[in-house]
Amino acid sequence: MTNHPRPILVTGAHRSGTGWLGSMIAASPSPPVAYLWEPFSILHRPGICDARFETWFPYVCPANGSTYLDPIADMLAFRYKTMAELRSVRSLKDAVRLLRDRRDFRRYRRRGARPLLKDPIAVFSAEWLCDSFGMDALVLIRHPAAFANSITSRRLRHPFGDFLAQPLLMRDLLGSFEDQIRRFAAEEQPLLDQAILLWRIIHHVILTYRDRRPEWMFLRLEDIARDPLARFQEIYARLGQVFDEEVAAVIDEHSGASNPAESMDPADHHRNSGKSVTTWKAHLSGDEVRRIREEVEPISKEFYTDVDW
Numbered sequence: 181m182t183n184h185p186r187p188i189l190v191t192g193a194h195r196s197g198t199g200w201l202g203s204m205i206a207a208s209p210s211p212p213v214a215y216l217w218e219p220f221s222i223l224h225r226p227g228i229c230d231a232r233f234e235t236w237f238p239y240v241c242p243a244n245g246s247t248y249l250d251p252i253a254d255m256l257a258f259r260y261k262t263m264a265e266l267r268s269v270r271s272l273k274d275a276v277r278l279l280r281d282r283r284d285f286r287r288y289r290r291r292g293a294r295p296l297l298k299d300p301i302a303v304f305s306a307e308w309l310c311d312s313f314g315m316d317a318l319v320l321i322r323h324p325a326a327f328a329n330s331i332t333s334r335r336l337r338h339p340f341g342d343f344l345a346q347p348l349l350m351r352d353l354l355g356s357f358e359d360q361i362r363r364f365a366a367e368e369q370p371l372l373d374q375a376i377l378l379w380r381i382i383h384h385v386i387l388t389y390r391d392r393r394p395e396w397m398f399l400r401l402e403d404i405a406r407d408p409l410a411r412f413q414e415i416y417a418r419l420g421q422v423f424d425e426e427v428a429a430v431i432d433e434h435s436g437a438s439n440p441a442e443s444m445d446p447a448d449h450h451r452n453s454g455k456s457v458t459t460w461k462a463h464l465s466g467d468e469v470r471r472i473r474e475e476v477e478p479i480s481k482e483f484y485t486d487v488d489w
Contacts, residue, residue: 185211185292185294186294186314186315186316187256187294187295187296187297187313187314187315187316188205188213188294188295188296188297188315188316188317188318188419189296189297189299189302189306189309189310189315189316189317189318190202190205190296190297190298190299190318190320191297191299191300191302191303191306191317191318191319191320192300192303192319192320192321192322192382192386193300193303193320193321193322193327193378193379193382193383193386194300194301194336195300195322195327195330195331195334195336196300196320196321196322196327196401197320197322197401197404197405198298198299198300198320199298199449200434200449200451200453201298201318201320201399201401201404202215202296202298203215203298203434203449204408204412204430204431204434204449205296205318205412205415205416205419205421206296207426207427207430207431208416208421208422208423208427209422209424209426209427210421210422211292211293211294211421212288212291212292212293212294213293213294213295213296213421214258214284214288214293214294214295214296215296215298216228216229216255216295216296216297216298216299217298217299218298218299218300218301218302219231219252219255219297219299219302220233220237220238220299220301220302220305221233221236221299221301222234222235222236225265225268225277225281226261226264226265226267226268227260227261227262227264227265227268227278227281227282228255228260228261228265228281228285229251229252229254229255230251230254230261230264231247231248231251231252234345235339235342235343235345235346236301236338236339236342237301237303237304237342237343237349238301238302238304238305238346239304239305239346239348239349239352239353240305240308240309241305241307241308241348241352242308243348244348245308245312249312252309252312252313253313255295256295256313257289258285258286258288258289258293258295259285260281260282260285260286262278262282265278265281265282266278297309297315300320303319303382303385303386304349304353304385306319306389307389307392307393310393310396316396316397316418316419317393317396317397318396318397318399318415319386319389319390319396319397319398319399320399320400320401321383321386321398321399321400321401321483322400322401322402323400323401323402323457323460323484323488324376324379324383324472324473324476324480324484325460325461325464325468325469325472325473325489326401326457326458326459326460327375327378327379328372328375328376328379328460328464328468328472329459329460329463329464330460331371331374331375331378332371332372332375333463335371336371337368337371337374338364338374338378339365340361340364340365340374340377341365343361343365343381344361344362344365353385353388354381354385356384357377357380357381357384360377361377361381364377372468372471372472376471376472376475376476379476379479379480380475380476380479383476383479383480383482383483384479386398387479387482397415397418399411399415400483401457402457402488404453405435405451405453405454405456405457406453406454406457408431408432408435408453409428409431409432412427412431433450434449434450434451434453435451435452435453435454436452437452437454438452439451439452439453440452441455441456441459442456442459469489473489
Protein backbone atom coordinates (compact mmCIF):
# COMPACT_ATOMS: atom_id res chain seq x y z
CA MET A 181 0.00 0.00 0.00
CA THR A 182 1.06 3.62 -0.51
CA ASN A 183 0.47 6.76 1.51
CA HIS A 184 -1.22 8.45 -1.44
CA PRO A 185 -4.98 8.66 -2.07
CA ARG A 186 -6.51 5.46 -3.41
CA PRO A 187 -5.08 4.82 -6.88
CA ILE A 188 -7.42 4.55 -9.84
CA LEU A 189 -7.24 1.78 -12.43
CA VAL A 190 -8.82 2.43 -15.83
CA THR A 191 -8.83 -0.78 -17.86
CA GLY A 192 -10.87 -2.90 -20.25
CA ALA A 193 -10.15 -3.96 -23.82
CA HIS A 194 -7.59 -1.96 -25.77
CA ARG A 195 -9.11 0.34 -28.41
CA SER A 196 -12.06 0.94 -26.09
CA GLY A 197 -11.59 4.57 -25.05
CA THR A 198 -9.53 4.05 -21.90
CA GLY A 199 -7.24 6.91 -22.92
CA TRP A 200 -10.15 9.34 -23.23
CA LEU A 201 -11.72 8.16 -19.98
CA GLY A 202 -8.45 8.37 -18.06
CA SER A 203 -7.56 11.80 -19.45
CA MET A 204 -10.94 13.26 -18.54
CA ILE A 205 -10.68 11.93 -14.99
CA ALA A 206 -7.17 13.40 -14.78
CA ALA A 207 -8.69 16.86 -15.43
CA SER A 208 -10.01 16.92 -11.85
CA PRO A 209 -8.45 19.71 -9.74
CA SER A 210 -8.90 18.02 -6.37
CA PRO A 211 -7.36 15.79 -5.45
CA PRO A 212 -4.96 16.25 -8.37
CA VAL A 213 -4.66 13.14 -10.55
CA ALA A 214 -1.43 11.78 -12.07
CA TYR A 215 -2.04 10.03 -15.39
CA LEU A 216 0.25 6.99 -15.78
CA TRP A 217 0.26 5.45 -19.25
CA GLU A 218 0.21 1.66 -19.60
CA PRO A 219 2.94 0.54 -17.17
CA PHE A 220 2.09 -3.11 -17.96
CA SER A 221 3.06 -2.62 -21.61
CA ILE A 222 6.26 -4.22 -22.88
CA LEU A 223 7.11 -0.71 -24.14
CA HIS A 224 6.72 1.13 -20.82
CA ARG A 225 9.59 3.27 -19.51
CA PRO A 226 11.64 1.64 -16.71
CA GLY A 227 12.07 4.96 -14.92
CA ILE A 228 8.33 5.10 -14.37
CA CYS A 229 7.90 1.42 -13.48
CA ASP A 230 11.01 -0.71 -12.99
CA ALA A 231 9.22 -4.00 -13.67
CA ARG A 232 9.85 -6.17 -16.72
CA PHE A 233 6.99 -7.82 -18.60
CA GLU A 234 7.93 -10.41 -21.19
CA THR A 235 4.51 -10.77 -22.82
CA TRP A 236 1.63 -8.59 -23.89
CA PHE A 237 -1.33 -8.71 -21.48
CA PRO A 238 0.65 -10.08 -18.52
CA TYR A 239 -1.25 -11.90 -15.80
CA VAL A 240 -0.05 -10.94 -12.32
CA CYS A 241 -1.70 -12.77 -9.43
CA PRO A 242 -0.82 -13.86 -5.87
CA ALA A 243 1.17 -16.81 -7.25
CA ASN A 244 3.66 -14.61 -9.13
CA GLY A 245 3.03 -11.13 -7.78
CA SER A 246 5.93 -10.80 -5.34
CA THR A 247 8.27 -9.81 -8.18
CA TYR A 248 6.10 -6.83 -9.07
CA LEU A 249 5.03 -5.48 -5.67
CA ASP A 250 7.96 -3.15 -5.03
CA PRO A 251 8.27 -1.68 -8.55
CA ILE A 252 4.57 -0.89 -8.71
CA ALA A 253 4.51 0.46 -5.15
CA ASP A 254 7.40 2.76 -6.09
CA MET A 255 5.54 3.96 -9.18
CA LEU A 256 2.39 4.67 -7.18
CA ALA A 257 4.47 6.65 -4.67
CA PHE A 258 6.11 8.53 -7.58
CA ARG A 259 9.61 7.32 -6.82
CA TYR A 260 11.28 7.74 -10.20
CA LYS A 261 13.96 5.17 -11.10
CA THR A 262 16.61 7.35 -12.69
CA MET A 263 19.30 4.67 -12.98
CA ALA A 264 16.90 2.17 -14.58
CA GLU A 265 15.90 4.79 -17.13
CA LEU A 266 19.50 5.83 -17.80
CA ARG A 267 20.30 2.26 -18.84
CA SER A 268 17.62 2.48 -21.54
CA VAL A 269 18.56 5.92 -22.91
CA ARG A 270 19.58 5.63 -26.56
CA SER A 271 18.95 9.10 -27.93
CA LEU A 272 18.52 12.77 -27.08
CA LYS A 273 14.76 12.19 -27.16
CA ASP A 274 15.12 9.50 -24.49
CA ALA A 275 17.21 11.84 -22.32
CA VAL A 276 14.68 14.66 -22.62
CA ARG A 277 11.90 12.23 -21.69
CA LEU A 278 13.87 11.12 -18.62
CA LEU A 279 14.16 14.70 -17.39
CA ARG A 280 10.47 15.37 -18.10
CA ASP A 281 9.22 12.23 -16.34
CA ARG A 282 11.47 12.74 -13.31
CA ARG A 283 10.23 16.33 -13.02
CA ASP A 284 6.62 15.17 -13.30
CA PHE A 285 7.08 12.57 -10.54
CA ARG A 286 8.54 15.22 -8.21
CA ARG A 287 5.56 17.47 -8.92
CA TYR A 288 3.11 14.63 -8.28
CA ARG A 289 4.76 13.93 -4.90
CA ARG A 290 4.65 17.58 -3.86
CA ARG A 291 0.99 17.88 -4.78
CA GLY A 292 -0.05 14.60 -3.15
CA ALA A 293 -1.49 13.46 -6.47
CA ARG A 294 -3.75 10.46 -6.90
CA PRO A 295 -2.20 7.89 -9.27
CA LEU A 296 -4.34 6.86 -12.24
CA LEU A 297 -3.18 3.83 -14.21
CA LYS A 298 -4.63 3.93 -17.70
CA ASP A 299 -3.87 0.40 -18.76
CA PRO A 300 -5.94 -1.99 -20.87
CA ILE A 301 -2.81 -4.18 -21.08
CA ALA A 302 -3.29 -4.83 -17.33
CA VAL A 303 -6.86 -6.08 -17.73
CA PHE A 304 -6.00 -9.64 -16.66
CA SER A 305 -4.05 -8.32 -13.64
CA ALA A 306 -6.84 -6.03 -12.44
CA GLU A 307 -7.85 -8.10 -9.42
CA TRP A 308 -4.27 -8.37 -8.18
CA LEU A 309 -3.71 -4.64 -8.61
CA CYS A 310 -6.87 -3.74 -6.70
CA ASP A 311 -6.22 -6.22 -3.91
CA SER A 312 -2.55 -5.30 -3.54
CA PHE A 313 -2.85 -1.51 -3.73
CA GLY A 314 -6.46 -0.69 -2.78
CA MET A 315 -7.34 0.65 -6.22
CA ASP A 316 -10.69 1.92 -7.43
CA ALA A 317 -11.35 0.15 -10.73
CA LEU A 318 -13.18 1.41 -13.81
CA VAL A 319 -13.66 -1.22 -16.50
CA LEU A 320 -14.60 0.07 -19.93
CA ILE A 321 -16.70 -1.97 -22.37
CA ARG A 322 -16.96 -1.23 -26.10
CA HIS A 323 -19.38 -2.54 -28.71
CA PRO A 324 -17.85 -5.61 -30.40
CA ALA A 325 -18.37 -4.27 -33.92
CA ALA A 326 -16.71 -0.97 -32.99
CA PHE A 327 -13.80 -2.86 -31.43
CA ALA A 328 -13.44 -5.08 -34.50
CA ASN A 329 -13.53 -2.07 -36.81
CA SER A 330 -10.79 -0.35 -34.81
CA ILE A 331 -8.57 -3.45 -34.83
CA THR A 332 -8.97 -4.10 -38.55
CA SER A 333 -8.68 -0.48 -39.70
CA ARG A 334 -5.46 0.01 -37.73
CA ARG A 335 -4.19 -3.48 -38.63
CA LEU A 336 -3.40 -4.38 -35.03
CA ARG A 337 -2.26 -7.99 -35.10
CA HIS A 338 -2.18 -9.85 -31.80
CA PRO A 339 0.49 -12.34 -30.60
CA PHE A 340 -1.81 -15.09 -29.27
CA GLY A 341 1.24 -17.09 -28.25
CA ASP A 342 1.72 -14.59 -25.42
CA PHE A 343 -1.39 -16.04 -23.77
CA LEU A 344 -0.04 -19.59 -24.04
CA ALA A 345 3.29 -18.45 -22.59
CA GLN A 346 1.46 -17.71 -19.32
CA PRO A 347 0.31 -21.01 -17.76
CA LEU A 348 -1.29 -19.25 -14.79
CA LEU A 349 -3.37 -17.06 -17.11
CA MET A 350 -4.54 -20.07 -19.10
CA ARG A 351 -5.33 -21.97 -15.91
CA ASP A 352 -7.17 -19.21 -14.08
CA LEU A 353 -8.94 -17.17 -16.77
CA LEU A 354 -8.61 -18.41 -20.34
CA GLY A 355 -8.89 -22.20 -20.15
CA SER A 356 -12.17 -22.34 -22.06
CA PHE A 357 -10.47 -20.64 -25.04
CA GLU A 358 -7.34 -22.79 -25.15
CA ASP A 359 -8.07 -24.68 -28.37
CA GLN A 360 -8.89 -21.49 -30.28
CA ILE A 361 -5.89 -19.64 -28.86
CA ARG A 362 -3.58 -22.50 -29.90
CA ARG A 363 -4.97 -22.41 -33.44
CA PHE A 364 -4.52 -18.63 -33.69
CA ALA A 365 -1.00 -18.88 -32.23
CA ALA A 366 0.02 -21.65 -34.65
CA GLU A 367 -1.08 -19.81 -37.78
CA GLU A 368 -1.95 -16.13 -38.11
CA GLN A 369 -5.65 -15.67 -38.76
CA PRO A 370 -7.43 -12.82 -40.59
CA LEU A 371 -7.63 -9.59 -38.61
CA LEU A 372 -11.41 -9.73 -38.25
CA ASP A 373 -11.15 -13.23 -36.76
CA GLN A 374 -8.45 -12.00 -34.37
CA ALA A 375 -10.62 -9.08 -33.27
CA ILE A 376 -13.64 -11.32 -32.64
CA LEU A 377 -11.66 -13.78 -30.53
CA LEU A 378 -9.93 -11.00 -28.59
CA TRP A 379 -13.25 -9.30 -27.83
CA ARG A 380 -14.70 -12.60 -26.60
CA ILE A 381 -11.66 -13.42 -24.44
CA ILE A 382 -11.40 -10.02 -22.78
CA HIS A 383 -15.12 -9.58 -22.20
CA HIS A 384 -15.44 -13.11 -20.87
CA VAL A 385 -12.96 -12.04 -18.20
CA ILE A 386 -14.82 -8.76 -17.66
CA LEU A 387 -18.01 -10.75 -17.03
CA THR A 388 -16.13 -12.79 -14.45
CA TYR A 389 -15.04 -9.58 -12.76
CA ARG A 390 -18.57 -8.20 -12.82
CA ASP A 391 -19.75 -11.21 -10.83
CA ARG A 392 -16.83 -11.17 -8.38
CA ARG A 393 -16.26 -7.43 -8.00
CA PRO A 394 -19.58 -5.59 -7.61
CA GLU A 395 -17.78 -2.57 -6.13
CA TRP A 396 -15.99 -1.87 -9.42
CA MET A 397 -17.43 0.48 -12.04
CA PHE A 398 -18.35 -1.27 -15.30
CA LEU A 399 -19.03 1.35 -17.98
CA ARG A 400 -20.08 1.12 -21.61
CA LEU A 401 -18.13 3.58 -23.75
CA GLU A 402 -21.29 4.31 -25.72
CA ASP A 403 -23.19 5.49 -22.64
CA ILE A 404 -20.43 7.89 -21.64
CA ALA A 405 -19.93 9.18 -25.18
CA ARG A 406 -23.60 10.01 -25.74
CA ASP A 407 -23.93 12.07 -22.55
CA PRO A 408 -20.39 12.84 -21.39
CA LEU A 409 -21.05 15.67 -18.94
CA ALA A 410 -23.69 13.77 -16.99
CA ARG A 411 -21.77 10.51 -17.04
CA PHE A 412 -18.49 12.06 -15.95
CA GLN A 413 -20.23 13.84 -13.10
CA GLU A 414 -21.41 10.44 -11.90
CA ILE A 415 -17.92 8.95 -12.28
CA TYR A 416 -16.31 11.86 -10.44
CA ALA A 417 -18.84 11.54 -7.61
CA ARG A 418 -18.10 7.84 -7.16
CA LEU A 419 -14.36 8.51 -7.17
CA GLY A 420 -14.64 11.44 -4.77
CA GLN A 421 -13.12 13.87 -7.29
CA VAL A 422 -14.10 17.53 -7.66
CA PHE A 423 -16.14 18.25 -10.81
CA ASP A 424 -16.23 21.98 -11.53
CA GLU A 425 -16.76 24.34 -14.48
CA GLU A 426 -13.18 23.94 -15.69
CA VAL A 427 -13.53 20.17 -15.75
CA ALA A 428 -16.82 20.50 -17.65
CA ALA A 429 -15.07 22.75 -20.18
CA VAL A 430 -12.28 20.21 -20.72
CA ILE A 431 -14.79 17.41 -21.27
CA ASP A 432 -16.83 19.52 -23.66
CA GLU A 433 -13.69 20.49 -25.59
CA HIS A 434 -12.77 16.83 -26.06
CA SER A 435 -16.26 15.50 -26.84
CA GLY A 436 -18.18 18.33 -28.53
CA ALA A 437 -19.86 18.35 -31.93
CA SER A 438 -17.14 20.53 -33.48
CA ASN A 439 -14.65 17.66 -33.21
CA PRO A 440 -14.22 14.95 -35.87
CA ALA A 441 -15.93 11.64 -35.28
CA GLU A 442 -12.73 9.77 -36.15
CA SER A 443 -8.98 10.35 -35.93
CA MET A 444 -6.02 8.16 -36.86
CA ASP A 445 -3.91 9.73 -34.10
CA PRO A 446 -4.30 7.49 -31.01
CA ALA A 447 -2.94 10.27 -28.78
CA ASP A 448 -5.63 12.73 -29.86
CA HIS A 449 -8.70 12.47 -27.63
CA HIS A 450 -10.72 15.18 -29.38
CA ARG A 451 -13.82 13.49 -30.79
CA ASN A 452 -17.44 14.17 -31.55
CA SER A 453 -18.12 11.53 -28.94
CA GLY A 454 -21.78 11.01 -29.77
CA LYS A 455 -20.99 10.20 -33.40
CA SER A 456 -17.71 8.39 -32.79
CA VAL A 457 -19.36 5.36 -31.22
CA THR A 458 -21.28 4.45 -34.39
CA THR A 459 -18.65 5.05 -37.09
CA TRP A 460 -18.25 1.27 -37.40
CA LYS A 461 -21.57 1.21 -39.25
CA ALA A 462 -20.00 3.11 -42.15
CA HIS A 463 -16.97 0.82 -42.40
CA LEU A 464 -18.17 -2.73 -41.81
CA SER A 465 -20.32 -4.56 -44.32
CA GLY A 466 -23.65 -6.08 -43.34
CA ASP A 467 -22.15 -9.56 -43.63
CA GLU A 468 -19.25 -8.59 -41.37
CA VAL A 469 -21.60 -7.18 -38.74
CA ARG A 470 -23.79 -10.28 -38.85
CA ARG A 471 -20.76 -12.52 -38.48
CA ILE A 472 -19.36 -10.52 -35.57
CA ARG A 473 -22.69 -10.61 -33.77
CA GLU A 474 -23.16 -14.33 -34.32
CA GLU A 475 -19.74 -15.16 -32.88
CA VAL A 476 -19.80 -12.80 -29.88
CA GLU A 477 -23.49 -13.12 -28.99
CA PRO A 478 -23.19 -15.51 -26.02
CA ILE A 479 -21.08 -12.85 -24.27
CA SER A 480 -22.18 -9.62 -25.94
CA LYS A 481 -25.83 -10.09 -24.96
CA GLU A 482 -24.73 -9.44 -21.38
CA PHE A 483 -23.79 -5.91 -22.43
CA TYR A 484 -25.74 -5.07 -25.62
CA THR A 485 -29.26 -5.61 -26.88
CA ASP A 486 -30.88 -5.63 -30.33
CA VAL A 487 -31.13 -1.84 -30.44
CA ASP A 488 -27.35 -1.56 -30.14
CA TRP A 489 -26.82 -3.40 -33.43
